[in-house]
Amino acid sequence: MRKNIDYHAARWDEPLIMQLGTPGERGVLLPACEKQILEETDDPANILPAHLLRQTPPELPEVSQPRVVRHFMRLSQMTMGFDVTPDISQGTCTMKYSPKINEVFCQSPKLRQLHPYQDEETVQGILEIIYKLKLFLCEISGMDDFTFQPGGGSQAIYTNACIIRAYHEANGEGEKRNEIISTAFSHPVDSAAAHTAGFKVITLMPESNGYPSVEALKAAISPRTAGLMITNPEDTGIFNPHIHEFVDLVHEAGGLCSYDQANANGIFGIARAREAGFDMCHFNLHKTFSSPHGCIGPGCGAVGVSDKLVRFLPVPRVSFDGEKYHIEFDHPDSIGQVRNYNGNIPAVLRSYAWIMSLGAEGLKRVAEIAVLNNNYLTKKISQIKGVTIAYPEGGQRLEQTRFSWETLTKDTGVTTEDVRRRIVDYGIQSYHTSHHPIIVPEPFTLEPSESFSKEDLDLYVEIFSKVAEEAYENTEVVLTAPHRSTTYQVDRSGCNDPEQWAMTWKAYRRKHLK
Amino acid sequence: MADKKCFVHPYIPNSAPAVEQAMLEELGETAAENLYRVIPDNLKLHRKLDLPEPLVSEYELKRHVEKILAKNQTCDEYISFLGSGYWHHYVPAVCSEIANRAEFLTAYWGDTYSDFGKWQAMFEYQSLMGELLNMEVVSSPTYDWSSAASSAIMMAVRITGRSDVLVPSNISKGRLSQMKNFIHGRANLKTVEYTANGTLSLEDLHKKISADTAAVYFENPTFFGCFETQGKEIADLAHKAGALVVVGVDPSSLGIVNPPADYGADIVCGDAQPLGNAMNYGGGACGFIATQDDERLVAEYPTLLVSIAKGENEDLWAFGECTHERTSYVKRGDSPDFIGTSQWLNAITSGVYLSLMGPAGMKELGEGILRRTAYTIKQLSSLEGVRTPVFNGPHFKEFIVNFDATGKTVAEINKKLLSYGIFGGKDLSRDYPEFGQSAQYCVTEVHSLDDINRLVSALKEVLA
Numbered sequence: 001m002r003k004n005i006d007y008h009a010a011r012w013d014e015p016l017i018m019q020l021g022t023p024g025e026r027g028v029l030l031p032a033c034e035k036q037i038l039e040e041t042d043d044p045a046n047i048l049p050a051h052l053l054r055q056t057p058p059e060l061p062e063v064s065q066p067r068v069v070r071h072f073m074r075l076s077q078m079t080m081g082f083d084v085t086p087d088i089s090q091g092t093c094t095m096k097y098s099p100k101i102n103e104v105f106c107q108s109p110k111l112r113q114l115h116p117y118q119d120e121e122t123v124q125g126i127l128e129i130i131y132k133l134k135l136f137l138c139e140i141s142g143m144d145d146f147t148f149q150p151g152g153g154s155q156a157i158y159t160n161a162c163i164i165r166a167y168h169e170a171n172g173e174g175e176k177r178n179e180i181i182s183t184a185f186s187h188p189v190d191s192a193a194a195h196t197a198g199f200k201v202i203t204l205m206p207e208s209n210g211y212p213s214v215e216a217l218k219a220a221i222s223p224r225t226a227g228l229m230i231t232n233p234e235d236t237g238i239f240n241p242h243i244h245e246f247v248d249l250v251h252e253a254g255g256l257c258s259y260d261q262a263n264a265n266g267i268f269g270i271a272r273a274r275e276a277g278f279d280m281c282h283f284n285l286h287k288t289f290s291s292p293h294g295c296i297g298p299g300c301g302a303v304g305v306s307d308k309l310v311r312f313l314p315v316p317r318v319s320f321d322g323e324k325y326h327i328e329f330d331h332p333d334s335i336g337q338v339r340n341y342n343g344n345i346p347a348v349l350r351s352y353a354w355i356m357s358l359g360a361e362g363l364k365r366v367a368e369i370a371v372l373n374n375n376y377l378t379k380k381i382s383q384i385k386g387v388t389i390a391y392p393e394g395g396q397r398l399e400q401t402r403f404s405w406e407t408l409t410k411d412t413g414v415t416t417e418d419v420r421r422r423i424v425d426y427g428i429q430s431y432h433t434s435h436h437p438i439i440v441p442e443p444f445t446l447e448p449s450e451s452f453s454k455e456d457l458d459l460y461v462e463i464f465s466k467v468a469e470e471a472y473e474n475t476e477v478v479l480t481a482p483h484r485s486t487t488y489q490v491d492r493s494g495c496n497d498p499e500q501w502a503m504t505w506k507a508y509r510r511k512h513l514k
Numbered sequence: 515m516a517d518k519k520c521f522v523h524p525y526i527p528n529s530a531p532a533v534e535q536a537m538l539e540e541l542g543e544t545a546a547e548n549l550y551r552v553i554p555d556n557l558k559l560h561r562k563l564d565l566p567e568p569l570v571s572e573y574e575l576k577r578h579v580e581k582i583l584a585k586n587q588t589c590d591e592y593i594s595f596l597g598s599g600y601w602h603h604y605v606p607a608v609c610s611e612i613a614n615r616a617e618f619l620t621a622y623w624g625d626t627y628s629d630f631g632k633w634q635a636m637f638e639y640q641s642l643m644g645e646l647l648n649m650e651v652v653s654s655p656t657y658d659w660s661s662a663a664s665s666a667i668m669m670a671v672r673i674t675g676r677s678d679v680l681v682p683s684n685i686s687k688g689r690l691s692q693m694k695n696f697i698h699g700r701a702n703l704k705t706v707e708y709t710a711n712g713t714l715s716l717e718d719l720h721k722k723i724s725a726d727t728a729a730v731y732f733e734n735p736t737f738f739g740c741f742e743t744q745g746k747e748i749a750d751l752a753h754k755a756g757a758l759v760v761v762g763v764d765p766s767s768l769g770i771v772n773p774p775a776d777y778g779a780d781i782v783c784g785d786a787q788p789l790g791n792a793m794n795y796g797g798g799a800c801g802f803i804a805t806q807d808d809e810r811l812v813a814e815y816p817t818l819l820v821s822i823a824k825g826e827n828e829d830l831w832a833f834g835e836c837t838h839e840r841t842s843y844v845k846r847g848d849s850p851d852f853i854g855t856s857q858w859l860n861a862i863t864s865g866v867y868l869s870l871m872g873p874a875g876m877k878e879l880g881e882g883i884l885r886r887t888a889y890t891i892k893q894l895s896s897l898e899g900v901r902t903p904v905f906n907g908p909h910f911k912e913f914i915v916n917f918d919a920t921g922k923t924v925a926e927i928n929k930k931l932l933s934y935g936i937f938g939g940k941d942l943s944r945d946y947p948e949f950g951q952s953a954q955y956c957v958t959e960v961h962s963l964d965d966i967n968r969l970v971s972a973l974k975e976v977l978a
Contacts, residue, residue, distance in 0.1 A: 016634070016641070018638070026872065027606075027871065028606045028870040029875075030882060030959050031882070033885050034962065037886060037963055041892070044770055044881045044884045044885065049741075052741055052743065052771055054768065054770055054772050057876075058646045059645045060869075061872060062874070068608060068869045068870050072635065075631035075632075076612065076617040076618050078630045079624075080628040081616055081619065081620035082620035083616040083620045089624075090622055095622060105580070107614070110580075110584065110588060111795065112793065114588055115602060116793070118594075119937070122587040123587075124585045125584065126586055129582060140563060151857065154852050162698075182847070188842055188843050188846045189843075191849070192842030192846055192849035194847070195846075195847050195848065196842075198700060201847030241553070270550055271557050271558055271559060275556070276557050284855070293622035294621075295618050295636075298856075298857045299856075336691035336695050337692045340689075340799060341795070344794075344799075345794055349579075353575060356566065356568060356578065358568050359570075360563035360565045362521065362570075365521050369526050371546065373528060376541060379540070396549065398552070421627050430628045432623065453527035453528060482627045490823050490830065491823070492834035494821075495821040495837075496837050502821055503637075503644075504643075504649075504651065505645075506644045506649075507807050
């Protein structure tokens with residue numbers, strides 16, 4: 001089998017764009033004002049009050065069009081997107097294939113050239129897509145309505161926290177119910193967004209099986225409990241089988257239960273938020289529903305709620321009267337706006353097309369193959385010297401698995417960060433270790449979604465075996481990695497030093513090019 | 515199709531029966547569904563999801579989706595005068611080309627050693643915005659302007675340890691709603707009146723500013739399209755009271771207009787949507803936050819911050835996150851704000867745009883918009899019964915047109931304009947009843963003389 005040993009990343013030694021071009025070069029020209037406009041209006045220097053007129057032009061580069069294109073083409077070549085490598089590495093991120101036909105749809109002026117304030121008569125097509133995707137997600141989750149306004153998973157969780165807040169305020173319990181319960185292996189933003197919305201957060205820690213006990217939950221519940229915000233399966237890939245009991249206990253105490261379904265890829269058509277008793281949930285359209293990740297967005301956090309919470313959803317909302325689609329603002333109990341307009345609509349369009357291509361059986365196959373892929377990969381990876389599975393007592397994993405290099409580190413001194421750099425030399429993406437807190441020592445998390453073939457998985461295992469072997473036999477090569485990447489290992493401690501960090505070329509010039 | 519084993523889909527390589535079988539055998543399993551034994555039976559959905567029959571062939575899917583999309587009428591097909599904080603600008607072909615590069619489109623969280631180009635592109639975006647804004651620190655993107663403004667205000671609350679934020683009522687109602695939602699219970703949002711010129715009332719600011727004021731927020735240009743001409747006076751007043759000045763700005767104006775940093779802004783925010791991002795029915799947003807390079811300010815950014823890391827020599831560098839422990843990823847339940855997947859591809863696209871435009875392009879963009887705006891206002895104001903601008907002074911891109919004297923509602927007028935192939939300005943009568951029957955019109959570099967003249971003659975007929 002090929003092990004990508006001859007791989008080398010593109011290394012263009014490309015300057016920064018600010019270092020390119022010469023004064024007077026132009027990258028694009030705009031339409032000039034017509035003669036009549038020039039004749040009938042004053043010079044801008046006279047239109048604007050003197051103190052508003054910019055005296056010093058911005059120091060932007062002056063670069064011709066071919067050089068700008070070449071520059072960004074080179075940068076793209078030095079980026080390891082999903083389309084160029086089997087990206088099994090980014091566990092918890094559900095890296096999957098984004099169908100090309102959906103990009104064709106997104107390039108249509110029928111989407112790109114729509115303004116969010118157009119008359120609803122003129123946007124019946126996109127409103128239909130939005131409305132129908134809502135219906136699909138209601139069926140997939142068992143919730144009763146959805147909004148696509150949040151621009152990502154974090155904002156979706158925040159939206160759910162705001163709805164929990166609004167619900168208790170409407171019941172006159174806003175002051176009293178000020179605590180959210182989450183778990184250590186739920187995404188950090190389940191806690192952070194709840195805290196941003198004004199809640200105190202109680203974090204349940206895992207038992208030896210990887211998930212918190214019912215007793216720990218009981219101890220955390222009180223009259224102050226506003227709700228539970230939880231991922232399941234958690235970021236370890238372990239499904240908490242007591243989830244229904246968790247939900248029941250929180251409900252009995254008067255709290256709401258919010259299901260972070262960022263990890264839903266393995267349970268499509270198998271298990272839903274509704275059957276587990278949740279009041280609300282969210283899906284990441286950019287993870288689970290195939291919309292590409294775009295170098296960290298734009299994404300879409302689709303928020304779903306049960307009947308009793310629909311009145312709190314953000315506005316505007318899209319409705320259907322049997323003939324026409326409408327944009328509605330008149331919902332007095334709404335939490336208002338969490339983001340402008342109707343959300344990142346290209347992600348909505350792609351998700352619609354993805355579901356239409358797969359149907360019910362296809363979605364279930366997505367889940368089953370994702371889980372099959374992961375169990376296959378987990379078996380093979382766990383056989384590699386130096387690797388252990390976190391929480392072996394936690395039973396079989398679903399769509400992802402958290403592993404540990406603890407043994408390898410003890411044996412060789414090579415850490416998970418070292419391995420993470422080295423695998424890049426074999427043409428695969430650096431992996432996700434773990435969100436904070438780092439509970440599992442020397443962690444790494446893999447998620448082989450349905451998009452990968454057996455051949456991809458076998459190659460991936462071969463590369464990991466090879467790197468583990470290097471760690472034992474040729475430690476230095478791992479410690480000093482990467483060697484065949486775009487750049488060499490660079491000491492990045494300066495990024496945390498106020499004297500050295502530079503978020504712009506302007507700051508870099510001042511600090512380092514004096 | 516009825517037999518699950520035969521459901522082989524192009525997006526799912528291992529749905530091919532022989533491969534699936536081999537993998538199951540490796541695991542000692544007979545069927546993939548057996549892998550769900552960890553999920554209790556009562557949590558399982560024991561029926562098929564009720565979804566439409568799939569269009570498994572790409573051709574059928576294409577026909578289906580394109581048929582729905584064809585029902586939309588676009589700002590290419592109509593002459594659109596819609597704006598209100600979200601704008602129709604020309605997107606250069608190079609911007610679309612780079613935004614569609616599969617390497618960028620399909621990358622995610624990879625580090626500098628695997629996604630070097632992505633990090634360089636983000637550093638360049640931050641740098642180019644830094645030049646435009648005359649600021650040394652620029653955030654990676656937030657969701658949109660309103661989320662950037664909300665986060666910026668709360669940064670000021672934490673930095674000053676004070677409780678009040680003053681926001682003028684000449685910002686959009688949507689933005690105000692989002693700010694209130696975000697600040698909820700953590701600070702007091704107080705609105706400051708605006709004057710007959712549409713600018714912030716210094717008199718009311720005097721009344722409301724106090725030793726409790728954490729931040730004074732305003733926008734330039736204002737939501738109404740006129741400039742805030744008292745930036746320095748507001749900043750001086752705020753600074754004298756020990757408050758921070760937070761300014762929201764339309765970056766497409768900054769080729770000709772002074773950046774807020776030059777009249778005293780401590781934190782600047784806004785949206786890079788006008789810089790090369792297609793409207794996408796609201797999907798083009800790209801919020802930013804910027805400050806000077808002050809440790810105290812940097813410590814309160816909620817977003818990721820990309821820093822260049824200097825290598826052994828000038829030609830060797832890498833990129834890293836500046837103080838990741840600031841973010842909600844580490845602070846978790848103690849975090850006062852949050853970040854996650856946001857709008858990075860849009861930011862990279864804006865970096866491409868600024869690279870193409872250069873200082874001359876940005877100046878011409880600003881000048882062209884300023885003159886087209888002035889011309890359109892002049893032409894419309896000559897129509898009988900039409901009053902524009904509602905506020906005095908120069909306008910940029912947007913302006914309010916009042917139709918009260920015509921006896922017609924904006925809704926009626928806009929419906930009629932549709933038959934002329936025109937999207938009239940946004941109806942303000944719901945959000946701003948105090949303006950009567952008024953619409954907010956917007957012109958940019960995409961509007962030709964002919965487009966503007968067509969609007970004028972159409973309105974003449976509609977109002978007759």
